[in-house]
Amino acid sequence: MIDVGLLDPATGDAAELVGDAAYAAAMIEVEVALLGALADVGAAPAVEIDPAALAGTVDVAAVARECRGGGNPVIPLLGALRPLLPGDVRDVLHLGATSQDVLDSATMLVAARVRERVAADLAEVRAGLAALADAHRGTAVAGRTLGQQAAPTVFGLRIAVLLDGIDRAGAALAALELPAQLGGSVGSVAVLADVLGQERAAQVRRRFAERLGLTERAGVWHVERGPVASLAAALAILLGALGRLGLEVAQGARSELGELDLALDAGEGGSSAMPQKRNPVAAVLLVAAGRRAPGLAATVLGAQLALDDRPAGDWHAEWQPLRELLRLAVESAALARGLVPALAVAADRMAANLDATDGAIHAERAQWALVPAVGRARAAALVRDALATGEAFVPALLRLVEGDPEAAPAVERLRAVTASGGPVGLSDALIDASIGGTR
C-alpha cells in the first residue's frame, strides 16, 4: 500500500475512478471486450462474461506484487484471470493482443469515465459561475493589474473570464478522441490476421473499440503517443483554469481584502494550531493541483520520444503521471463544484477597497475623457497635476478642469466616467458571451 490519500487531502471519488482497482477492472473489461469481439466474428465461444464480477474476484495487490518481473501488470493479470474463465475461452484469451494494447485501452477507458465525471461537475461549476457573473454585472470592484489597482471594473466580468477559461478547457477535454488500441506485438495486427484473415481481423478491431465505447483509430499508436500527450495537455489546461479559480478565491478571501468568503462546512478549514482559522481549503487545493499539473504533463509530453515499435521506458514513464493528472482532474472538478456555491461575495468590501487609491484608479478613463477637448498631451498634464496634488483625485481633477476654459466642456464626461457602479465598458456583452457559452 503506497497511497490511500494521506498526502492528498482532496481525494475521495478519485480512488474509485483512477485507483489501482479501477485500472485492474478496466484491463479486465478490455480482455473481455476482446473476447466479445472475437465471438462477434465467430472466433471465440459466445459466452456472456461479466467483467465486473471477474474484477471483484481478482486480488489487485497480489497482481501488483507479481508485476515486477515483466515490467507491466498485464502478464500477472492474465495469470490471475485465466483460471476464472470457462475452459474453452482460456485458449483465446488475449488472442492477437499485446500487453500495451490492454493497458493503453484500459487507460482510455479510465480516462473516458473520468471525463464523464468531470463534465458533470463542470456543468454545475458553469451554472454557478454563470449565475454569479449575471448577479454581479453591476458590482463595482477594483480592476487590478500587476498587483496594483488599475481601473474600476465589475465583479461579474472577472467571474465571466474565469468561467470562459473553465468552459473552454472543459470543451476541449470533451472533444478529445479517446481511441482503443489493438495492434498486437509490433502493431501489425499480424496474429489476428493470421488466425482470422484480414477482413475478420479488421472487424475484430472495430467491434473491440465499439464494445469499449472508444474511438476506433485507423492506425495503431503504440509509439505514436499523440492521444496520451493530448489528453495530458488537455487535463493540464483544465487544471490550470480551475487552479486560477482557486487562486482568485484564495486572494479575494485574504483577511485584509475580504472581497470573497467561503462558507465552510463544519470541520472544514480548521487549523491544528489556531482556533480562529477558517482556511479556504478548497481554493488552496485547487491551486496546488494547478501547480502540479505542468510537471506531470511535461513528463507525458516527453514520453512521445518513444523508440522502435513499442517503447522501452518512455511508455512506462507515462503511467503514473497520467493517472495523477486524471486524479487531480476528478478532485479539482469536485472541489470547484463545492467551492462555487459556497462563495460569498462581499460587495461592500469591494466598494470600500475601491477607495484605496483615493480616486487615482479613475485616472485612465479620466484622461481619455479629456483628450477630445484638449488633446493627448494636455490631458496627460492635467491628470498628472491632479495626481500630484496628493488630494482625492477626482475632485482635484475636476477643480483643475473647471478652471481651464478649453478643458471645461469635458466636465460632464469626466463625471460620467468616474462614477462607480453599474456595467463598465462592454462588460455586459462580455458577460453575456461567457454565460452563453463560447463553443
Next chain:
Amino acid sequence: MIDVGLLDPATGDAAELVGDAAYAAAMIEVEVALLGALADVGAAPAVEIDPAALAGTVDVAAVARECRGGGNPVIPLLGALRPLLPGDVRDVLHLGATSQDVLDSATMLVAARVRERVAADLAEVRAGLAALADAHRGTAVAGRTLGQQAAPTVFGLRIAVLLDGIDRAGAALAALELPAQLGGSVGSVAVLADVLGQERAAQVRRRFAERLGLTERAGVWHVERGPVASLAAALAILLGALGRLGLEVAQGARSELGELDLALDAGEGGSSAMPQKRNPVAAVLLVAAGRRAPGLAATVLGAQLALDDRPAGDWHAEWQPLRELLRLAVESAALARGLVPALAVAADRMAANLDATDGAIHAERAQWALVPAVGRARAAALVRDALATGEAFVPALLRLVEGDPEAAPAVERLRAVTASGGPVGLSDALIDASIGGTR
C-alpha cells in the same frame, strides 16, 4: 545581443519569423491595425500607414534597452513610434489598448506566421513519408519492443506510424484558434466604449481582429491563458512527433544497425575531431528540440495561474518559452523537410538484422499457428522446446511439429507465418490509412 543562433545550430529562418525584430514588427502591425479599425468607425484619420516601413525605421535594440522600466516592450515602442506618425494620428495611437493587448495580439500574429511556414514544411514531410511508407510496404524489418527484436514487420508500417503522429500534430496546430486581444487596461473595453459608445467599440474589436487575420473572441483573455497554453501544448506535441522521427533515424543510422542512412550535403555532419564521422545532425537536432519542448510547455501551462485582471509575473514568464517553442517548431519542421528526402533505406541491412535472433523472432506467430491444432498449452510447450534447442528456431520447430501427429497439420500454416517479406497482418490497410490522412 544575446542570441544570434550560436547555441542553436538549427537556426535560420527562425530569426526572421520569431526574432525580436519580428516581434517588434508584429507589435507595430497591431498598433497600425488598431488605428485602422478606429478609422473604420470614423474615430481616427483614414490615412494609410505602412507598418513594414515603420518597422524598418524603429531601432529594436534601443527599444529593448528602454523596456527595463516598464516591464514590457510596448511602452518604449510607443515612444519610438509616435514621432513617426502623422500629427493627427498621434493622439489616437494605442487608444483603448493596454500593453498586453499589443503584445498578446502580436504574439498571435507571430504564431500565425510560424504556423503557416510549419504547415508548408510539414506538407513536404508528409509527402516524403507517404512515399516512403508506400515504397516499403513489403520491406521486411525486425519489429522491436523494449529494445529487443519482437516479431517481423515491414518498414513501411513503421514510417506510416511516424507519419500519422506528425500528421495529427500538424492538424491539431492548424485547427487552433489564434485570437486577437483587445480589452483595455482591465479587460472591460471601458475606454473604447467611453470614447466611441458600446456599439462602435464592439465594431472596433471586430475590425481589429479582421485586419490582423486573427480570430475575434467574444471574451478577453488577459488572464484566461487558454489560447497560449493550447498553443504551447500543440507545439510541444508536434515537436514530440518530429523528435520521434529524429530518434528513429538516429537509431536506424547507428553504425552497427545501418538500416537507415542520411545523404549528407557537403559540410554537413562533420566532426571537429574525427575525419570519418558523418553525424546524422538533423536527426540529432530533432531529438534535442523534442527533449526541450516539454520543459518550455510546462512553464507556459503553469502561467495559467494568473491573478487579478492582468497578471503579475506569470504573463511575463510566458514570453520567452513560447517564443522558443515557436522557434523550435520552425526549425524542426525545416529539419524534417530536409531529412526525409535524404533518408536512404538499407533494405539489405534490415533483412540481415532480421536474422539476429536465429529465427526466434517468429515465435509468437508460430505459436498461434499451432493453437488450433493442439491448444494453447501444448503450442507454448512446442515453441519453448524449439527455443531451448539452441538451434535455428524455425527448422527446429518444424522438426518437432512434424514429429507430433496432432501438431503436424499446422505445418503449412507454420511455414506461411514464418516466411519473410511482403505485407504483414493488416500492414497494408494501416499504411493506406496513414497515407490517406487521418483527418
Next chain:
Amino acid sequence: MIDVGLLDPATGDAAELVGDAAYAAAMIEVEVALLGALADVGAAPAVEIDPAALAGTVDVAAVARECRGGGNPVIPLLGALRPLLPGDVRDVLHLGATSQDVLDSATMLVAARVRERVAADLAEVRAGLAALADAHRGTAVAGRTLGQQAAPTVFGLRIAVLLDGIDRAGAALAALELPAQLGGSVGSVAVLADVLGQERAAQVRRRFAERLGLTERAGVWHVERGPVASLAAALAILLGALGRLGLEVAQGARSELGELDLALDAGEGGSSAMPQKRNPVAAVLLVAAGRRAPGLAATVLGAQLALDDRPAGDWHAEWQPLRELLRLAVESAALARGLVPALAVAADRMAANLDATDGAIHAERAQWALVPAVGRARAAALVRDALATGEAFVPALLRLVEGDPEAAPAVERLRAVTASGGPVGLSDALIDASIGGTR
C-alpha cells in the same frame, strides 16, 4: 538576430556575460588555454596569444550561420580562428580536443563569471535584507498562513527567512564544482596520450584546467552530466529564493495591503494605459524568473540520460536552457540588488492591518495561555465562546475569563500574549541567526 532582449525587460549585463559573443569568447579562451597547456609541456610553440583580441576579430553571427552543418559551433569557430593564428600554432590548435571539450569548458567559464557577478550582487542583497531584518525586529505585522491572518509576528522575522533562503542558495551555488572538460573524441584522452605520452597528456589536462581557473576533475564528464545538472539545479533554487522575494514584495505592495512600497526611479513602473500606475516591476520580473526556472532546470536534469560516449541530442538540449538559467540568475540578482534598498516598509499599515480580524488573530496564544489554569478542553471552549460573541476578541475573552474563577489567574498572562509590538517568541534569536549567516 533572435534575441536582443525585447522579450526580456530585465536584460542588460546579462548579454555581456551570457550572450553569444560571451560564449564565443569563452570558446576562444578554451582553445587558447589548450594551446598554452600544450606549450607548458613543450608540445606547442610558446607564443603569447590574447584570446580577447581574437574574440574581437571573429564574426560571431557568421560563425552562428555556419554552425548548421556540424550541429555545434566549434567547427566553424575553428575555421574562423585558424587563419588568425601564427603558422606554427595552427597545426596544434584543438590538438586532443573534441567539440564538446571546448563547449563544455566554455560553458563552465561562462558559469564561473556569472557566479562571480551574482555573488557580488547577492552580497549587497544580503546586507540590505540583514539591515531590514535588524531594523524591524519589533515591527508588528500579521503572520499569515494559507492566505489568512494567523498570529502576530514581526516583519524582521519575515525578512530574515527570505534572507536565509537567498543566503543558502547563494552559498550552494558558490560551493559548486565547475570543472574543465578535456577528454578527446570518446573521453579516453587517446590523441593527447598518443602524441605526448601518458604523463604529459595528464599534465596538459591539469594545466588546461588551471589556466582556465576551473576544477580539474579526475574523470571526463561528456556523458556524466552531473556538473551541468547540479549547476542548473543550484541556479533554479537561487531563482526560486529570489522569486519568493519578488512574490512577497508584489503581495505586500498590493494597493489594499500597502505594507510595502517600492521607491521607483523616474520612468520605472509606468503603464502604457494608466497614468497613475506605479508597478513593482522588479518584483514582478523576479517572480517571472522564478516561474521559468523549474521548466528550464527540468530539461537540463533530463539531459542526464545521455547515451554512448558523447550524447546525441541530449547534450544539445542543454545549451539554451542552461544559458537561460544563467541569464536569469544575472538578471534576478541585479533586480534584487536594486529592489532591496528601494523597499519602503509601511509599519503603520502593518499595524492597521493587524486589526483586520478584530483581535481573533490572538486566539492561538490566548488559548495556550489558559491551558495551565483550566486545561486544554476548557481553554478551547473559552476561546470558542469569545470568538462566537462577534465582538472584539481580546476584551470578550478577558470578560469571560475574569468571570470564571478557575481561569481568572491567567488574566495577566493573557494580557501579555495579546499585546502588540516588540519581539515575538524566539524572533530575535532567529533574526540573529539569519543575519549571522547560516553557513
Next chain:
Amino acid sequence: MIDVGLLDPATGDAAELVGDAAYAAAMIEVEVALLGALADVGAAPAVEIDPAALAGTVDVAAVARECRGGGNPVIPLLGALRPLLPGDVRDVLHLGATSQDVLDSATMLVAARVRERVAADLAEVRAGLAALADAHRGTAVAGRTLGQQAAPTVFGLRIAVLLDGIDRAGAALAALELPAQLGGSVGSVAVLADVLGQERAAQVRRRFAERLGLTERAGVWHVERGPVASLAAALAILLGALGRLGLEVAQGARSELGELDLALDAGEGGSSAMPQKRNPVAAVLLVAAGRRAPGLAATVLGAQLALDDRPAGDWHAEWQPLRELLRLAVESAALARGLVPALAVAADRMAANLDATDGAIHAERAQWALVPAVGRARAAALVRDALATGEAFVPALLRLVEGDPEAAPAVERLRAVTASGGPVGLSDALIDASIGGTR
C-alpha cells in the same frame, strides 16, 4: 486505495519506506519526539511512549478520509492519537507546533530512511561497477558519439564514467542537510516561548531535532523551501545517473548490438505475447524513473515561490511529487543493485562490432599520428584519400603512407595507434580515479 503498485512494476520496499503508513508513522514519531523534548525540559510528563506501537493502532485509511476538511493529514491524526495517550500527556500533545512542523519533519524523517536504504544499495552498485570497470580495462569497444562509431575505447572506461556519475550523485544526496522543523503557527516559536520562556523553548527545538536524528536549523523553513528543493534536485540527479545506467544497458542489450546481456531470473523479462522475449526490464524501469524525475523535481522547485509565513497551495503541491521522487530513488537503487551483478559483457560482440566501419573508426588517431611527419593539412588529405578508397581503412592508409617518402616514418606509430585491445589513452588512470572514488 489509490496505489498499491499496479502501475509501478518496480515497487516493493518503497511502500514500506514511503507509503502512507510510513508517513503516518513518521508523523507520530514527530509528535512523540516533541512530547519527549518537552519532557526533557520538564514541560511534559516523562512517560515512555512507543511511536511504533501507536502507529500500529492508528487507522491510516480513516485518517486519510478525514483529512479532507483541513487540507492536511495532521489534524485528523491528532484526533486519532489523543485518545491513545495517557491523560496527562493529552494536553501537551502538539504544544507549540503547527501542522506543517509535523509534516515537514516527518517528510525529512522519511527522506533520511530512504537515503539510508539508497546508500546501502548504491554501495553494492558501486562495488559491482568498480569490479566491472577493473575487469574490462582492456576490453576493446567502439566509442560512439552522436550514435555513430567514433574511435575505439575500452568498456571499462565506459563503466567508470557511469560509476562516477552514480557515485557523485550518491555523495551529494548523502551530504544534504535534512533539518527538523519546529516554528509554530507563523514560525516565531511564540507559543513555546510563551509557555516555557525563550531559553527552554530554544532547548525544546534542539532536543526535538536530536531525538529525530535530524539537523537543527537555526531558522525555520516553512516558506524557505531550500531543504525540500535541494532534496528533490539531488534525487533527480541521482535518478538521472541511474537512468543513464539503464539507458546504456538497454542499448547495449539490443538484439543486433548484443554487447550486454542481462541474466534474468525465472519469470523476469517475459512478454504477454512473445514467447522468446527476454526484456531487460530493470534497465527499462531505470530509464522510466529517470524520465519521470525532472517533471517531479520541477514541481518541487517551483513550490519555492511560497507566499506569506506558511504557504497556500505551494506547500501542498510538494507532497506527492517529493514522495514520488523518494519512491523512485528507493526503487531505482534497488533495480540497479540487482542489475549490475546480472550484467554479462559480451567482449566478442564488442570486438566484432568494432569492425562495423571497416577500420574507419581509427581515422582520428591515425591522422594525428601523421601530423608530426607531414603536418596537419597533408595528414588530413592522406586520411581522406584512404577513406575514399572504399577499402578497409587501415591497410589502405598504410599503403598510401608507405608510398609517400615524407609520411613513411610514421608507419610504426600508425600501426600502434590502430591496434586494438588494451588500455586506450589515459583510460587506466581515469578508471583508477573512478574506482578510487571521487569524493
